[in-house]
Amino acid sequence: MSIQRRLALSITLVLLLSLTLGAALTYWHVVAKVRTEMQAALAVGTQTAAKAVDGRDGTDAPARRLRRLVEDFDGDRHIMAVLTAPDGHILAQSTLLQPDEPAPAWFLTMVAGPATRVDLRLAAPFDAVGALRLEADPHNEVAEAWSDVLLTATIMVLFFSMVLALAFWTIRGALQPLRDVLTALSRIGEGDYATRLSPTMYRELQPLRDGFDTMAERLAAMRAQNRDLHEQILNLQEEERAELARDLHDDVAPFLFSVGADAAMIRQYLAAERILEVAPRADAIAESVRHMQKHLKGVLRRLAPETLIDLGLAGAIDNLVAFWRLRRPAITFTMDLTDDPVDPPLDAVAFRVVQESLSNAIRHADPTTIAVCIVQSETMLTIRIEDDGTGFAPGQTPLGFGLASMQERVKAVGGRLAIRDRPEGHGVIIEAALPIRIDRDDTMQGDRASDAKVADFCGRSDAPPL
Template identity: 40%
Template sequence: MTKAGLRGFGNPFGPRQSESLSAALIRNISIVLILTLVLSGVLTYWHAATKVETEVDAALAIAERSVRKLVQEFAHDENPRLQLVRLVRVFDGNRHVRATLVEPEPIGARISSFAAPAEELPEWFYNLIARESKIVRIDMPEGLARFGAIELETEQRGEVGEVWDDFVMRLAILTFFCGLVSTLIYITIGRALEPLPALSAAFTRLGGGDYGVRVEEAGPTELARLCTGFNEMAARLSQMEMRNRDLNDQLATVQDEERADLARDLHDEVSPFLFSVDVDASTIRQMAEDPASPLAARADAIREAVAHMKKHVKSILGRLRPAVHLELGLSNAIETLVASWQLRNPDVTFNVDVTDRGCGQKLDTVIHGIVREAIANAFKHGKPTEIDVEVTRDVSDDVTVSIRDDGGGLQPGSLTSGFGLIAMRERVTALGGKVDIVNRKDRAGVAVDVRIPVRESYAAFDSSAEPEVAP
């Protein structure tokens, strides 16, 4: 049968759902031992029944030959009846055959031998092993016919008693053996599989992002090799995480440099030209003889467009160069960012709660970018009237960032198509954090929840952090 067929019918010997490997092994071994006991019981029964029948039949055949021979000799004796009675008494206490002298009618007396002492054994066992008694009738020869006949009947209780004693001894030995084997197997399997719980817990921690976890390389050869492979895999994942972190730091540095270059170009190249256009438009306005002429109106329109362009260029410069504000701390930078949005959107209410503890310049930059991107998306994809911004440090000293708005909510496919959200997820994931962007459940709008672990390498850049004092 193929593996697909086995999966379809189920493997009765494999671990069941929510069952440990050691429990499955012990269960299967116990089944084998129980089947062994049952098979041994069947074989013992067959052997015992055969043995009892063979022994009793043999004893009956010998007794029959002996009685027939002796009866022929008694025909010439002076007192044959006495000899016949003595012959019956010879079988007193015989464990296999009982003899009876049956006198003819009308007397019809029966003189039987005494049975052997009864064996103490369960009646059910005797009924299970014993067969139907066999009776052999030996008629007297001529000259002794007046004395009747001798009947020989099989007696099986003594032989069954021997079988019962043998059965009890074998059952005790087999039970002791099975118990000893079960105990040894339980101890052996328990010690052999002892590394598995630790290995399973280590895999859980590894799946949660803890690449520094290691397991002791102990146990049988196969499990020791598995532990060795796990440690090597964890070490490689840790190295890959460090490389990814370095690459993301380099990428962030390059992005900051590109933003700085773009901001510099806007400031040094575009702004002077806008200023020149504004001056030229003002000059044209002054040179127009008639203030109501179309030329003056066009000059005023150019000046309004230039003023609008200057406003947007200034806004772009503020978003491209947030590091200028981070020099005064994360709280001040976010408040400055919110103030710039508040200035352009006076109808929107901002609730800001930012911790005064810095997380290091690198992490502060990431947090500032997350808040900036979340607020920009709120205004870009919805019409919020209230935005809540909260940055705190929890009991495990990790940073939690929460931004909530009451805008239109997420549109289908916006989480996978927005480059800003994708970049946010990649940057936070590279730092070992988690991002959760969903529609709010209490009301319309979007909830952005970010959790980032604070690493020592980030906190080292925080000049405001107080040094730890050893107790």
């Protein structure tokens, strides 16, 4: 059921309940009023009649005086006087005032009580003429109440219709922003990040609009960033290719040339039977081949660094650290690496995080120590690299290409990356938490460190995301 219909139904229900309650109260009020009016009219009529026949004004011509008394009641709204002879036949009867707009019979039946009448006791000589009876007639009173009820009912129906119309109009207006949000969300879903919500007149919905617009701006910014990253990757690939071509040209081509030259020399020496000079040329060829092998190994590592992972993550990181130890002997490297095998693709992501963090620390921060810690629990692979270098420059938003691609890689496997300054002194902490898919069949899981142990190894793991 729609919100609109539900609200409309609730309001209608409340209005109908109040209408029913109002009708019941009106009914009791009308019944009581008719009864009171009839009793009051009878009391006044009785008093008037009693006074007329109490004998104070004389007792001559009692029949005429009684008939005049009955005539005095002509045109009364509530009381009808009836004079009956001792044998029971009616001698005289007053006429009631007829209501202009009588109430319907069903209403009369509902609100008029049982007929009320009073038989007056006449003193002599009036009692010889006959008996005088006063009857209360509710027609006029009920007609009056009926016209009041009609007026009240008309006012109530008008009031309720206006309340309902206003409620419908307000609900419709209040739900419009939600419809706008749905339309805008589907446009965002189609990739139209320029979509914005129009200003709303409802203060409560202002934060929704602001939140939506901020989200759309962020999505647009992320798409632009992705585009930039993609471009950078393409440029980088081009540069990498050009550099590889230069390396091959500069470092391999000369050796190939010298191998060719040495081979030609050997042929010449053999033809001239200068056997003793063959060995140094063969040694030179072997030396050139060694150079080329070394160089090609470096090129291959750059082309396909994932092959390093074949050594296992810990082995690959050992190699990486050994590489830097050789070039930066002044830096102390400490390592605390899981011995458990780490499954792809988490091993490659972890390796990339460590590789970029090490090269960043060494290139930008001049540290004296760098600690690398990798711990695997049943659900999480945690990687933490901490250096005691200069740290980020104050106010720096530390997202260059290296850190941005690190973040992308971590996000791609559903992980969290935190980049922050060390709380104690200078330096930077990079921490990545990569969730492990637990649906695989892995007998090693039971041996893995618990999540609590991860915190022990790698210190706090509650770093806020960058």
